[in-house]
Amino acid sequence: MADKRGSRVAxxxxxxxxxxxxxxxxxxxxxLSIEAVAARAGAGKHTIYRRWPSKGALFLDSLLSLNEPELNYPDTGDIEADLREQIHAAVDLLSKPPLGPLYQAVLVEAQQDPQVAEALNERFIGPQEEKTIARLRKARDQGQLSSDFDLSLAMALLSGPFYFQVLIARQPLTREYVDRVIEAVFAGIGPKAPPTAGG
Amino acid sequence: MADKRGSRVAxxxxxxxxxxxxxxxxxxxxxLSIEAVAARAGAGKHTIYRRWPSKGALFLDSLLSLNEPELNYPDTGDIEADLREQIHAAVDLLSKPPLGPLYQAVLVEAQQDPQVAEALNERFIGPQEEKTIARLRKARDQGQLSSDFDLSLAMALLSGPFYFQVLIARQPLTREYVDRVIEAVFAGIGPKAPPTAGG
Amino acid sequence: MADKRGSRVAxxxxxxxxxxxxxxxxxxxxxLSIEAVAARAGAGKHTIYRRWPSKGALFLDSLLSLNEPELNYPDTGDIEADLREQIHAAVDLLSKPPLGPLYQAVLVEAQQDPQVAEALNERFIGPQEEKTIARLRKARDQGQLSSDFDLSLAMALLSGPFYFQVLIARQPLTREYVDRVIEAVFAGIGPKAPPTAGG
Amino acid sequence: MADKRGSRVAxxxxxxxxxxxxxxxxxxxxxLSIEAVAARAGAGKHTIYRRWPSKGALFLDSLLSLNEPELNYPDTGDIEADLREQIHAAVDLLSKPPLGPLYQAVLVEAQQDPQVAEALNERFIGPQEEKTIARLRKARDQGQLSSDFDLSLAMALLSGPFYFQVLIARQPLTREYVDRVIEAVFAGIGPKAPPTAGG
DNA sequence: TCCTAAACGAGACGGTACGTCATGTCTTGTC
DNA sequence: GACAAGACATGACGTACCGTCTCGTTTAGGA
Structure with a gap:
């Protein structure tokens, strides 16, 4: 963690x-095999096992070590535009090479290894959720979102469809598709009230 | 499929x-190892490899062989109520023991093995999507859904949030949670038009 | 054992x-490592472990598979001459390259691995002892050996000194040395009776 | 050897x-592993490697540090009786627990590590041989041994059979067995001259 | 009823990777 | 400066499965 850089360990x-x-x-x-990583890194296997309990843990750590360009929410005052921008950025980063396949592999590994799942949530998904909710809360307070909107559903509603598209339907995520989904989530799929004079 | 019952092969x-x-x-x-399956089934490994190209294929076939109680859409005339019922049923079946863990494992395998992914889509996800869309189209025609609603987004919007909750956030899916998500998807998260006289 | 030659196993x-x-x-x-044997033989490690429980067992089997030129006792009628010849042959075979170092290694391994010790005794030492005793018994019956001589001591008295010289004192075994030892064993180290008329 | 007692090093x-x-x-x-010795002794591995070049060397030193009750030859005037006593003592010490197994291990290691072999000969086998030969020389001078007896064969003839019995045949050494061997070595296995009047 | 060809169980085989252990060298920080 | 603690590269261990490949042995069906 706070390893003096330059130290052997680090x-x-x-x-x-x-x-x-x-x-x-x-x-x-x-x-990917630990054997192969050790060989190419010129490291002993034990040196790897000393630090990481499993291939998944090693891999997650490696990914997170990238400190990928923080996915920070923009705040232009227009929540729908900001969300669009943010999600486009996330989709670009997480669903396309070079990072995309690796990130998807981590998601897979998290299904099988609870330790990886926990670490992933604590160190990546959780922080993203916090930022998202903070930005949405501000928007709701400004009246840009339904006052009924339960913020704890935010990630499920706004990320779920994209994860589905990538992981389950295995379709590429175009920007146009992203925009359509966001629009639908904002509008809702229920019947529209007829436009009013004040609308 | 059409194996003559009683035959050695079947x-x-x-x-x-x-x-x-x-x-x-x-x-x-x-x-799970093919080695172990062969041993316990009293079968030769060759007999397994003769039929299935991979562990994933064998596993998917095994799951689908269960012919789980068809997830058929009810049609009471109230689309939101029908969706709720349908999704409750799907969630019960696919996210809880005994089938839940196995289904999730298939999803995982599909990430890694394109053949499994394809088979899963053709034999399970696809048919479910067709039924869903058929039911939603009828509802839209009856004015129970926004006429703008793009049906091709249906699975992403209505299933995505639940897959996210299970696979990514790894939270249990309560009925209450399901209902709240459905409500939000119908209502949309955008600001509500003020109630009109005609609303 | 009775493997059909030509079979995969053999x-x-x-x-x-x-x-x-x-x-x-x-x-x-x-x-020597099993790893290396497997690699050079183009065999899987398991194939080795399937047959031999340890490096020592493999090594002993390998040595014995040589069917070294049977150390068979000559019988010229002169027991001392025959013993000399036999021991010279044994010493040449077992204390000199190429076999010597390997045989000594087996002796060492037998100290550490009871299974190897047992196999060595059953398959090599024991049979040699039987032959030796048979030849000596005949000689004793013919009056060429002391009628007091306890045949069960034969190997210890006749082999022991040479094993000592090689294993403990670590001195080379010359023919001349062998002859001197044999002579001493025949004569005994005790004081000699003065020669008699009939001697 | 002459370590200042009380010093950290000693x-x-x-x-x-x-x-x-x-x-x-x-x-x-x-x-036995140096790793384990270091751990249990609460010592750093380096501290061990600084002193001993190999496991064998460490082990031999440890054994010799016991300063086992010196195997000193008695001298009652009867060489055969003295030898019996001396060999009984040596056999008791070196072939039975607690020291026996350790001594045998050193013999084994000496086969594999020339440094150990040399040290063993210099510090244990050699001195024993000197004492043995000195005692035997005296006996020969007194006419208790054959005047032909080549003293340089002494260890081989008198120790060899016992080492053989323990290391090769892996049989326990009883006192009775020891006595029989000594008797045979004195008498020789060759045919006896018929008793003479003067005998 | 026999014959033949496929399916089968059993498991040997060459591989690859596993996770562990001990080696002997080295670095760090304490006493 | 000796030391304990232990990191490190190396290399072997013995095990587990992989997917391919013989083996004989059922087991049907067609002759």
Whole structure:
């Protein structure tokens, strides 16, 4: 954590994580082996096992070590536009090479390894959710969202459809598709009240 | 499918699929090995490889062989109520033991094995989507849904949030939560038009 | 045992034993690894472990598979001359390259692995002892040995000194040395009776 | 040897040797690891490697540090009786617990490590041989041994059979067996001259 | 009723990776 | 400066499965 950089320990940790990402991109997570990471990193297997309990943990750490350009919410005052921008950025980052396949692999691994799932939530999903909710709360207070809107549903409603599209339907996510979904989520799928004089 | 019952081939196929489900429930998909299935089923490994190209394919076939109680859309005339009922049923079936963990494992495998992904879509996700869209189209025609509603977004909007909650956030899906999500999807999260005289 | 030659099993067994001897001669028993044998023999490690419980067992089997030129006792009628010849042959075989170092390694391993010790005794030491005793018994019956001589001590008295010289004192065994020992064992180290008229 | 007692260096040396013997008796030499010795002795591995070049060297030193009750030859005037007593003592010490297994392990290690072999000969076998030969020379001079007897064969003839019995045949050494061997070595196995009047 | 060809169980096989252990060298910080 | 603690690269261990490949042995069906 607070390793003095330059220390032996931190050096090895970095080298191993870098190699993990490299190999991960080359052969995919499924075919990634600790054996191979150790060999290419010029590290002993034990040095890896000393730090990470499983391939999944190593891989997650490696990914998070990238400190990917923080997905920070813009705030232009227009919540729908801001959401669009934010989600476009997230989709670009997380569903496309080079990071996309790796991120999806982490999601997969999280299904099988509770430790990975927990770490993923604590270190990535959770923080993203906090930011999202903060931005949405402000928008709701400004009357840009329905006052009924339960913020705890935000991630499910706004991210769920995209995860579905990628993970389940396995369709590419175009910007146009993203925009249509956002629009539908804002408008709701229920019948529209006829336009009023004041609308 | 159309195996003459009583034939040796069908017998072996059934025994292997049954054993697969059994073992899958005992040790989980990740730790399931073809070796172990063969041993417990009293089958030769070759007999398994002759039929299925991969563990994922075997597992998916085994699951689908259950012919789970068809998730058929009710049609009471009230689309929101029907959706609620339908989704409650699906959630009960697919997110809870005994089938839930197995289904999630198939989803995971589909991420890694395109053949499984394709088969899953063709034989399960696709048909479900068709039924959903058919029911929603009828509702839209009856004015129970926004006439703007793009039906091709239906699965993403209505299933996505639940997949997210289970696969990503890893939270249990309560009926109450399901209802709140459905309500929000119908209402939309955007600001509400003020009630009109005609509303 | 009675493997049909040409069978897959016997082929592999032979190849592995041959490679073991080869490698054993190259790097010595201590540095011999099952890993390396498998690699060079083009065999899976499991194939080795399936047959032999330990490195020592494999090595002993490999050695014995040589069916070294049977150390059969000559019988010229002169027991001392026959013993000399027999022991010279044994010493040449078992204390000199190429077999010597390997045989000594087996002796060492037998100290550490009871299974190896037992097999060595059953398959090599024991049979040699039987032959030795048979020849000595005949000689004793013919009056060429002391009628007091306890045959069960034969191996200890006649082999022990040479094993000592090689294993403990670590001195080379010259023919001349062998002859001197044999002479001393025949004569005894006790004081001699003065020669008699009839002597 | 002449370590100032009380010095840190000697303290550590002693602790390590004591632990080595302890562990050696518990798990046997083969499974003894420097790692384990260091851990149990509360010593750094480096501290061990600084003093001993190999496991064998450490082990031999540890054994010799016991200063086992010197095997000194008695001299009652009767060489055969003295030899019996001396060999009984040696057999008791070196072939039975607690020291026996450790001594045998050193013999084994000497086969594999020339440094150990040399040290063993210089510090144990050699001195024993000197004492033995000195005693035998005296006896020969007194006419208690054959004047032909080549003293350089002494150890081989008198120790060899016992080492054989323990290391090769792996039989226990009873006192009765020891006596029979000694008798045979004195008498020789060759045919006896018929008793003479003067005999 | 026999014959033949496929399916089958059993499991050997060459591989790859696993996670563990011990080696001997090295670095760090304490006493 | 000796030390404990332990990180490190290396290399072997013995195990587990993989997917392919013989083996004989059922087991049907057609001759």
């Amino acid at each position: 050096d090895r940790t970095d080298a191993i994580m870098r190699t993990t990402l490299e190999l991960g991109q080359e052969v995919g997570y499924a075919k | 017998d072996r196929t059934d025994a292997i699929m049954r054993t697969t489900l059994e073992l899958g429930q005992e040790v989980g998909y990740a730790k | 082929d592999r067994t032979d190849a592995i034993m041959r490679t073991t001897l080869e490698l054993g001669q190259e790097v010595g028993y201590a540095k | 303290d550590r040396t002693d602790a390590i040797m004591r632990t080595t013997l302890e562990l050696g008796q518990e798990v046997g030499y083969a499974k």
